[in-house]
Amino acid sequence: xxxxxxxxxxxxxxxxxxxxxxxxxxxxxxxxxxxxxxxxxxxxxxxxxxxxxxxxxxxxxxxxxxxxxxxxxxxxxxxxxxxxxxxxxxxxxxxxxxxxxx
Amino acid sequence: xxxxxxxxxxxxxxxxxxxxxxxxxxxxxxxxxxxxxxxxxxxxxxxxxxxxxxxxxxxxxxxxxxxxxxxxxxxxxxxxxxxxxxxxxxxxxxxxxxxxxxxxxxxxxxxxxxxxxxxxxxxxxxxxxxxxxxxxxxxxxxxxxxxxxxxxxxxxxxxxxxxxxxxxxxxxxxxxxxxxxxxxxxxxxxxxxxxxxxxxxxxxxxxxxxxxxxxxxxxxxxxxxxxxxxxxxxxxxxxxxxxxxxxxxxxxxx
Numbered sequence: 001x002x003x004x005x006x007x008x009x010x011x012x013x014x015x016x017x018x019x020x021x022x023x024x025x026x027x028x029x030x031x032x033x034x035x036x037x038x039x040x041x042x043x044x045x046x047x048x049x050x051x052x053x054x055x056x057x058x059x060x061x062x063x064x065x066x067x068x069x070x071x072x073x074x075x076x077x078x079x080x081x082x083x084x085x086x087x088x089x090x091x092x093x094x095x096x097x098x099x100x101x102x
Numbered sequence: 103x104x105x106x107x108x109x110x111x112x113x114x115x116x117x118x119x120x121x122x123x124x125x126x127x128x129x130x131x132x133x134x135x136x137x138x139x140x141x142x143x144x145x146x147x148x149x150x151x152x153x154x155x156x157x158x159x160x161x162x163x164x165x166x167x168x169x170x171x172x173x174x175x176x177x178x179x180x181x182x183x184x185x186x187x188x189x190x191x192x193x194x195x196x197x198x199x200x201x202x203x204x205x206x207x208x209x210x211x212x213x214x215x216x217x218x219x220x221x222x223x224x225x226x227x228x229x230x231x232x233x234x235x236x237x238x239x240x241x242x243x244x245x246x247x248x249x250x251x252x253x254x255x256x257x258x259x260x261x262x263x264x265x266x267x268x269x270x271x272x273x274x275x276x277x278x279x280x281x282x283x284x285x286x287x288x289x290x291x292x293x294x295x296x297x298x299x300x301x302x303x304x305x306x307x308x309x310x311x312x313x314x315x316x317x318x319x320x321x322x323x324x325x326x327x328x329x330x331x332x333x334x335x336x337x338x339x340x341x342x343x344x345x346x347x348x349x350x351x352x353x354x355x356x
Contacts (some may be wrong), residue, residue: 006123006197007170010187011178013205018180019233021215029216037345038213040313041338042182045207046338047314048184049322054296056325056333058194064262070291075298084299085149088156091295096288 066102070095127345131251138257139243146239148261150181151271156292157184158275162190163284168276175272179265180237182300183207185293199331206338214241221253235261309344316340 019039021029029035054060054071074082080091154175161171166188174184180306183204190200212235221244224232235257284290305311317337326331 003166003170003191003197006191006201007173007178010183010204011173014178014180014200014208014211015234016185017205017208017212018215018236019230021212021236022219022233024212024215026216026220029213033345033346035213036349037342038209040344041341042207042210042308043304043313044159044239044302044317044337044341044344045186045203045334046182046297046304047239047317048334049297050294050301051318051321052193052325052330052333052348053189053297055322056193056330060326062242066288067291070288071298072292074291074295078187078302079193083149084151084296087296087299088153088292091195092288092290094288094293096286099286099288 066095066098069098103235109354131249131255135249135252135254136255139247139252139259143243143256143259143263144242147267149315150239151267153181153296154271155275155278156289156296157188158272159282159284159287160185160192160275160293161188161272161277161288162276163289164188164281166276168273169271170337172269172271175269176265179206179234179268180208180211181268186295186334189293190334193330195332199329199335203331203334205219206335211236214238217241217245218230218257221250222257230231235265237261237264239264254305277312309349313340316344 029038050071054068055063057064069092070093073094074087077087077090119147132209132220157175158171160336161174161184166174171266172186186207191197215233218232218236218241219229222232240257240261243260244253247253247256250299279289301314305314317340321333321337324336
């Protein structure tokens with residue numbers, strides 16, 4: 001599949017999900033089971049994205065010191081109630097600095 | 103807020119304090135309220151610009167061109183899905199895996215439509231435009247307010263400012279990303295850090311923590327045996343299984 005076709009599909013699909021949300025009758029989305037799955041879905045996927053981002057490269061296990069240190073530092077920052085932009089800057093600065101030094 | 107599991111919503115960025123409607127201010131939105139909303143929306147815009155620069159640079163490193171990045175940021179307009187899509191394709195994952203992951207992450211936007219449409223009641227063409235702006239931040243800004251005019255203003259001010267800042271930031275980022283080596287700057291740490299920051303406020307109770315642990319285990323186990331992107335989609339299965347199990351009364355609070 002060409003990249004452009006994939007882009008059109010993912011863009012149309014993303015919009016379709018938003019449009020469905022504002023168009024469907026409220027009770028269609030109000031089922032408790034559906035609500036539970038929808039609210040927990042981002043937790044599972046975001047976790048997996050973090051894990052894959054930290055421990056995968058080219059389909060194999062891979063760990064990079066500066067990257068782990070940077071994201072670890074942002075986790076500490078979040079623990080100390082840092083906001084998202086702060087966590088982002090901490091991760092990039094720590095990782096970039098360690099790469100420059102090492 | 104709108105999910106009944108007691109966990110904070112994905113959308114907690116920006117000013118989440120409910121504004122109490124001033125007595126007698128039901129006909130016109132007070133100037134002070136308007137200013138406070140605009141200020142909060144501008145703050146969200148500033149973060150979105152920074153986040154957009156990061157997105158553009160990462161997309162450039164994954165060999166997306168300017169037009170492709172702009173299509174994503176202006177039309178797809180849902181940050182976490184964009185990061186995931188670019189990340190999976192950049193890591194050599196299939197287009198199908200990238201699309202599936204991005205759309206599964208985008209499911210939450212559909213659910214945001216419930217509070218948004220009940221507050222704004224969009225009709226006809228208006229509905230088509232409103233839908234485009236239904237994302238984490240606009241929903242949070244709307245849901246944090248009670249006065250109907252304040253809700254409407256919060257939604258649109260946040261939506262338009264964020265859209266402009268996110269798009270402009272992405273453009274700047276793709277230009278920067280083409281000129282520098284994003285890895286040397288540590289920009290590859292941005293995506294996992296953002297995912298972690300979005301995840302953080304959602305794992306304060308027992309049930310989401312258990313789901314998070316299960317998802318981590320599944321993703322980690324699948325890394326060497328499946329194509330890129332599949333570990334993330336498989337982790338979504340953990341959420342479906344967990345969601346099918348009814349919540350014990352008050353169980354999530356412990």
